[in-house]
Amino acid sequence: MNKKITELEPSTSRKRRRDEESEAELDNDDDDSQSLSLEENFTFSDTLMALRMMRSQFPRTEKVTVQPFVLRSQLYSSLKDRTQVDMELESLRRDRVLRIFKLNTGQDDHAVMFMDDYINQIERVVKRMEDKKQDDIRVFEWFKIHVIQSKLDTSIGHQELFSLLSWGGKVREEHISQLINAGLLIRQLIDQNMYWFSIPNIGSVLKGLSQGRKEVLSFLNRRKYKEMMLVSLEKKRLRLSPLDMRFHLRDLIGSGHLKTIQTPSGLIVKIAKD
Amino acid sequence: MWKEIKEREFGNVRPNLFSSRISKSRVSSIQLSNYKEILSSHRGSVNSLQVDLTESRYLLAGASDASVAVYDIQRATDHDERNLIAKHKPLFVLNKQHEHGHKYAISSAIWYPIDTGLFVTGSYDHHINVWDTNTTQVVMNFKMPGKVYRTAMSSIARSHMLVAAGTEDVQVRLCDIASGAFAHTLSGHRDGVMSLEWSTSSEWVLITGGCDGAIRFWDIRRAGCFRVLDQSCSQFGRRQPLLLRPTTNKVTNFKSSPASQSSSAKVRAHHRKSANGSALKPHTVGRISSLVKTAKQRSHPGMLSSHDRATAHYGVVTGLKVTGDGMYLLSAGSDSRLRLWDIESGCNTLVNFETTRLQSSKAIQMAVTQDSTLAFVPCMAITKVFDIWSGQTKSTFRGHYENVNCCCYNALDQELYTGGNDRQILVWSPPKFVSDETGEGKNGKAAATDDQDNWSD
Numbered sequence: 014m015n016k017k018i019t020e021l022e023p024s025t026s027r028k029r030r031r032d033e034e035s036e037a038e039l040d041n042d043d044d045d046s047q048s049l050s051l052e053e054n055f056t057f058s059d060t061l062m063a064l065r066m067m068r069s070q071f072p073r074t075e076k077v078t079v080q081p082f083v084l085r086s087q088l089y090s091s092l093k094d095r096t097q098v099d100m101e102l103e104s105l106r107r108d109r110v111l112r113i114f115k116l117n118t119g120q121d122d123h124a125v126m127f128m129d130d131y132i133n134q135i136e137r138v139v140k141r142m143e144d145k146k147q148d149d150i151r152v153f154e155w156f157k158i159h160v161i162q163s164k165l166d167t168s169i170g171h172q173e174l175f176s177l178l179s180w181g182g183k184v185r186e187e188h189i190s191q192l193i194n195a196g197l198l199i200r201q202l203i204d205q206n207m208y209w210f211s212i213p214n215i216g217s218v219l220k221g222l223s224q225g226r227k228e229v230l231s232f233l234n235r236r237k238y239k240e241m242m243l244v245s246l247e248k249k250r251l252r253l254s255p256l257d258m259r260f261h262l263r264d265l266i267g268s269g270h271l272k273t274i275q276t277p278s279g280l281i282v283k284i285a286k287d
Numbered sequence: 288m289w290k291e292i293k294e295r296e297f298g299n300v301r302p303n304l305f306s307s308r309i310s311k312s313r314v315s316s317i318q319l320s321n322y323k324e325i326l327s328s329h330r331g332s333v334n335s336l337q338v339d340l341t342e343s344r345y346l347l348a349g350a351s352d353a354s355v356a357v358y359d360i361q362r363a364t365d366h367d368e369r370n371l372i373a374k375h376k377p378l379f380v381l382n383k384q385h386e387h388g389h390k391y392a393i394s395s396a397i398w399y400p401i402d403t404g405l406f407v408t409g410s411y412d413h414h415i416n417v418w419d420t421n422t423t424q425v426v427m428n429f430k431m432p433g434k435v436y437r438t439a440m441s442s443i444a445r446s447h448m449l450v451a452a453g454t455e456d457v458q459v460r461l462c463d464i465a466s467g468a469f470a471h472t473l474s475g476h477r478d479g480v481m482s483l484e485w486s487t488s489s490e491w492v493l494i495t496g497g498c499d500g501a502i503r504f505w506d507i508r509r510a511g512c513f514r515v516l517d518q519s520c521s522q523f524g525r526r527q528p529l530l531l532r533p534t535t536n537k538v539t540n541f542k543s544s545p546a547s548q549s550s551s552a553k554v555r556a557h558h559r560k561s562a563n564g565s566a567l568k569p570h571t572v573g574r575i576s577s578l579v580k581t582a583k584q585r586s587h588p589g590m591l592s593s594h595d596r597a598t599a600h601y602g603v604v605t606g607l608k609v610t611g612d613g614m615y616l617l618s619a620g621s622d623s624r625l626r627l628w629d630i631e632s633g634c635n636t637l638v639n640f641e642t643t644r645l646q647s648s649k650a651i652q653m654a655v656t657q658d659s660t661l662a663f664v665p666c667m668a669i670t671k672v673f674d675i676w677s678g679q680t681k682s683t684f685r686g687h688y689e690n691v692n693c694c695c696y697n698a699l700d701q702e703l704y705t706g707g708n709d710r711q712i713l714v715w716s717p718p719k720f721v722s723d724e725t726g727e728g729k730n731g732k733a734a735a736t737d738d739q740d741n742w743s744d
Contacts, residue, residue: 089639089641094677095639095641095678096637096638096639096677096678098639099637099638099639100523100637103521103523103637104523115601120601120602120622120623121601121622121623121624166519167519170596203499204596206596207596268643269641269643270643285643
């Protein structure tokens with residue numbers, strides 16, 4: 014995996030100060046990063062570092078069948094300046110380091126995935142289709158080589174898809190149906206001729222995402238003052254979602270449903286009233 | 288304050304720098320007014336507010352109970368006992384009982400930009416009425432095919448008197464009040480048009496935002512729109528860099544088109560070429576012929592834009608506001624996003640305004656200060672003040688009991704008026720110290736009250 018290495022610093026320390034400026038490598042530190050609490054590394058200074066850190070903290074259990082991705086709202090909660098986040102995401106997207114996908118779990122939800130992870134995910138899907146002995150998987154190669162590299166947006170029109178795939182060979186309607194069945198493209202509801210790009214096999218994770226959000230919000234709503242200490246909230250396990258509590262907290266704080274208040278005994282998470 | 292006046296007197300500070308400093312400091316201290324109150328006589332939610340453009344003295348309000356009222360915001364109609372709060376009652380109210388009044392909710396009420404002798408109201412009863420202010424009679428009436436969502440007149444127009452109307456029909460209609468007939472219609476949107484604004488730099492350019500999420504720029508002198516804003520087309524920073532092209536994906540579309548391509552892809556490529564070429568404001572009619580030559584298509588070049596399906600928001604575009612200098616456009620959508628667009632290049636400037644939710648069923652009216660540094664946006668029951676360039680929330684104004692629909696900024700006095708679903712019009716202004724008022728009160732007797740104790744015996 015190609016990572017931009019600006020400063021090598023083995024992260025053997027378990028605690029990270031909030032205003033630490035240097036970038037660190039996290040290759041072998043999955044165990045360490047799992048045990049780092051949310052309170053200690055809540056904010057980052059750089060979008061790419063935040064993305065890598067959150068990618069390494071993505072839960073990898075058997076229930077989660079998808080490569081790590083980060084939600085845009087999680088980035089907003091971890092960095093101070095949202096405009097800066099948007100601009101850096103845009104420049105990283107144009108450099109083809111990552112891709113952005115629009116999710117259907119509610120208004121304006123976007124998932125950010127590194128390009129290599131996305132290619133891995135496509136290859137997994139292709140291998141599964143190969144095992145099932147389905148013929149004509151050439152369309153996936155054409156998709157990987159021609160469409161993904163040149164079309165960097167979140168959606169694509171039918172004519173443009175056809176013309177880009179024809180670089181690879183003769184395209185038929187069945188090829189496009191294959192792409193839709195594999196989960197790489199989704200038809201748009203408002204417009205028949207436009208497709209959203211999507212991450213294959215993400216369905217169960219998205220269901221867990223929306224149910225987990227509801228669970229966290231209802232748990233806090235049931236409490237007397239609709240708030241709880243971040244440290245103890247983080248230790249709770251979620252019943253309905255395979256994703257961990259830290260993932261959901263970052264997402265809800267970034268989208269504005271929860272807010273954090275600094276108190277002498279630590280951070281408190283509260284339901285936002287507006 | 289006195290120090291600054293002395294600086295201006297000695298010539299250290301230019302007069303307009305002096306006045307902009309004063310107004311900036313006043314704007315940053317805006318809060319719920321402690322000396323002015325508007326007694327709203329509406330029985331429905333206030334949908335539209337506008338201060339007149341000539342003297343900034345009269346506030347026109349349109350409400351959901353088909354009532355229109357005009358308030359004089361510089362002169363109070365009465366004061367309360369201790370002379371502390373000035374109350375402003377409406378000068379007149381026109382409601383359903385009026386013989387030619389509207390029957391259903393009024394969605395938009397605007398002044399005639401040249402003087403306050405006329406005003407135009409658009410309503411959900413499919414009519415646009417032009418009223419004479421002094422006689423409060425309807426002088427002209429236009430029937431629309433659907434509910435009127437918004438009307439607008441250009442404040443810099445010198446050669447036309449067109450009212451642009453956005454309705455639930457897909458076409459935008461231009462009504463001419465000089466002749467009483469419709470001038471022409473602009474087609475291109477695929478759903479109703481909820482918000483529209485005239486450009487502040489050209490009297491011929493109209494900007495519309497539709498329920499399909501698209502924002503289109505129209506030059507009313509020719510057919511079709513000349514630009515559709517696309518949220519994926521973005522630039523970094525306030526202005527386009529001189530050398531680099533804004534979008535890399537558009538360039539690769541040209542390169543990666545194989546020989547055997549369908550005609551609509553060609554249409555799109557040519558449309559983009561011509562749109563980039565005409566990024567400067569179209570001034571002469573001669574441009575139309577050059578576009579026809581480069582397009583080489585059978586369809587009219589004005590109708591090329593109907594193929595362009597770019598969206599500016601993922602939902603309905605509920606509000607548009609052009610900054611005073613005509614360079615930037617602020618748009619609000621029902622996807623709860625506010626976007627700032629550079630009008631010259633048509634790109635999204637990627638400034639992120641933190642909004643949790645914006646109301647999605649009704650149009651909202653936003654306001655921008657005169658020097659384009661602050662934007663006032665109604666977000667549900669509060670009004671937020673954003674710094675336009677960093678997207679940070681400078682302050683929030685809480686006062687309404689229900690959703691806020693419209694806000695209007697008066698640059699002369701640095702006051703903000705907001706109207707909401709709770710039928711109230713609230714005034715937000717820089718604070719005036721109470722002791723100043725009592726000092727000027729009833730003939731010097733009040734001067735003694737400053738020294739008196741506040742004990743209750």
